[in-house]
Amino acid sequence: MELFFQQLINGLSLGALYALIAVGYTVVYGIVQLINFAHGEIFMVGAFGAFGTWMILGQPKDWSVAASLFILLPLMLLGGIVTSVAVALLTERFAYRPLRNAPRLAPLITAIGVSVFLQEFVRLFYGRIPGFPDAKSAIAFPAIPGISGESIQVGGVLIQMPAVFTIGALAVSTVFLWYFVNRTKTGRAMIATSQDADTARLMGIDVDKVIVAAFGVGAGLAAIAGVAHGLSYGNIDFRMGFLAGLKAFTAAVLGGIGNINGAVVGGLVLGIVEAMATTFIPGQFGSSAWKDVWAFVLLILVLVFRPQGLLGAKVVDRA
Amino acid sequence: MTQVTSGVGHHVDASTLLLEAAHVTMRFGGLTAVNDVSLNVHAGEIFGLIGPNGAGKTTFFNCLTGLYKPTSGEVRFAGAVLPPQPRLVVRAGMARTFQNIRLFHNMTALENVMVGMYSRTKTNAIDAVFRLPRHRREEKESTERARELLDFVGLTGAADMLSRNLPYGDQRRLEIARALATDPKLLLLDEPTAGMNPQETRQAEELIFKIRDLGLAVLVIEHDMRFIFNLCDRVACLVRGAVLVEGVGAVVQNDPRVIEAYIGAPAEELPAPQVGQPGANPGEGIADA
Numbered sequence: 230m231e232l233f234f235q236q237l238i239n240g241l242s243l244g245a246l247y248a249l250i251a252v253g254y255t256v257v258y259g260i261v262q263l264i265n266f267a268h269g270e271i272f273m274v275g276a277f278g279a280f281g282t283w284m285i286l287g288q289p290k291d292w293s294v295a296a297s298l299f300i301l302l303p304l305m306l307l308g309g310i311v312t313s314v315a316v317a318l319l320t321e322r323f324a325y326r327p328l329r330n331a332p333r334l335a336p337l338i339t340a341i342g343v344s345v346f347l348q349e350f351v352r353l354f355y356g357r358i359p360g361f362p363d364a365k366s367a368i369a370f371p372a373i374p375g376i377s378g379e380s381i382q383v384g385g386v387l388i389q390m391p392a393v394f395t396i397g398a399l400a401v402s403t404v405f406l407w408y409f410v411n412r413t414k415t416g417r418a419m420i421a422t423s424q425d426a427d428t429a430r431l432m433g434i435d436v437d438k439v440i441v442a443a444f445g446v447g448a449g450l451a452a453i454a455g456v457a458h459g460l461s462y463g464n465i466d467f468r469m470g471f472l473a474g475l476k477a478f479t480a481a482v483l484g485g486i487g488n489i490n491g492a493v494v495g496g497l498v499l500g501i502v503e504a505m506a507t508t509f510i511p512g513q514f515g516s517s518a519w520k521d522v523w524a525f526v527l528l529i530l531v532l533v534f535r536p537q538g539l540l541g542a543k544v545v546d547r548a
Numbered sequence: 549m550t551q552v553t554s555g556v557g558h559h560v561d562a563s564t565l566l567l568e569a570a571h572v573t574m575r576f577g578g579l580t581a582v583n584d585v586s587l588n589v590h591a592g593e594i595f596g597l598i599g600p601n602g603a604g605k606t607t608f609f610n611c612l613t614g615l616y617k618p619t620s621g622e623v624r625f626a627g628a629v630l631p632p633q634p635r636l637v638v639r640a641g642m643a644r645t646f647q648n649i650r651l652f653h654n655m656t657a658l659e660n661v662m663v664g665m666y667s668r669t670k671t672n673a674i675d676a677v678f679r680l681p682r683h684r685r686e687e688k689e690s691t692e693r694a695r696e697l698l699d700f701v702g703l704t705g706a707a708d709m710l711s712r713n714l715p716y717g718d719q720r721r722l723e724i725a726r727a728l729a730t731d732p733k734l735l736l737l738d739e740p741t742a743g744m745n746p747q748e749t750r751q752a753e754e755l756i757f758k759i760r761d762l763g764l765a766v767l768v769i770e771h772d773m774r775f776i777f778n779l780c781d782r783v784a785c786l787v788r789g790a791v792l793v794e795g796v797g798a799v800v801q802n803d804p805r806v807i808e809a810y811i812g813a814p815a816e817e818l819p820a821p822q823v824g825q826p827g828a829n830p831g832e833g834i835a836d837a
Contacts, residue, residue: 413687414666414669417659417662418663418666420659421663424654427634429652430633431613431615431635431643431644432643432666432667432726433634433635433638433639433664433730434663434666436635
């Protein structure tokens, strides 16, 4: 039983990471019907932005726990968010917006191109910034006193502090997101645009602004996920966005693409399934090498039996 | 702007030209859907646009509201050329409803109306993220105003219902409330009584009069002749994309060319049908055939 709860915590932590990224896929898809395959790279760029912020702050190593938690970590998060949002808005402006009225395949292929571009850009140029380490291989993510390497014991279950940070970040982000979508006019404009963009325009909504907001919100959450990833795994890598992005996309589809709550639920379900599969499936099929297999088996099962996703409403034709 | 709290009404000078459409032509490839249409709508008047199916009425609406860019011709609104972009048209003060209801189906009635206020409120995402007092105040005002508008169209109890669950007639009224939320000077209604029973039609008529009494001009497309001639100060009949007749209701109503356009040329010995009389309503039989 202890093992079950241990894996549940591990799964929730992994799932929270997927969920934070998945929201970006689902929000953008809901509004422009684009699978933004570069979103995994936005997550990666966020992690590098946070790392860069730490470098600019002079690589503080011996700050007190309080200073680290309440000054250093927020600054790193802010740096990551600013970097991710800036990159996301630039890609929206220069890669996707010119293709707004093109056939849907065109922006999709562009997204793959943007993804490769961002990976290679970070690989080749990150180390060129004076004083920054070379990014051609993994970089050790700075340890934050009070989080990195710390854990708390609850019963027989060991909860790593980075997991607490990740799950907490998801909880806080979800509350903010709910508030933003349901209680602000930009959020309402987003929902309206996702339901009927032409009518939204005829109600005076600036659809371009709404699209920018969608990319921005998704990128901000992806950056938080980037920091959480760095804290959880201790290093960051220009390739980290690929698999994480793919898994988060899976989570978004699992929950019902276009549905924000679905992205959160899908991410958590996916994380828990991965964690449980590596523990409770016997023999070699339960080894960690197989966890990605189980994740995608789950996706295939959901697509076969519930193609609209766990929470996605069936698409109804407009009258 | 303070329109959010100031009520729908505008100061009206009935002689003011509000909408001037001059020689509007819309071609799709070889098809001329709207051919050299010129119309003027004055502040505070109800203007009717009639014509058989396919006459180009909705296409003309789309030209006015920026969904289509006319092939040639010009639309001026309150003295300025209208930009061919829907959201700027809304900002300029023109709002519309649709022949096929186009509400945001998965939002509540209240939220639908609040979406209409988007262009008339000032707070931006930054205010919202930091929950600045300005944002909170404006949200509160918008909610109150949206409830007033729902009251105005007679949907007092329906605020928290999803719009797709509303009865058909209520959906039409909600579309009108949402259009009013953009604080227009001119309201375009595309077949507001399509599919309504006589009682609902009467209510729609009363609502449009109420809207006019607030000082708005109304441009309405309809098939129901009795409805349009009761309602409108002036009427234009559009046939095959061009204006056939324009004038006060009685003139258009009795113009033989209008009757011909609707039901064909009358046989010599038969009396011309009395349009607008109970029991003789040529529009109804033809509408949405």
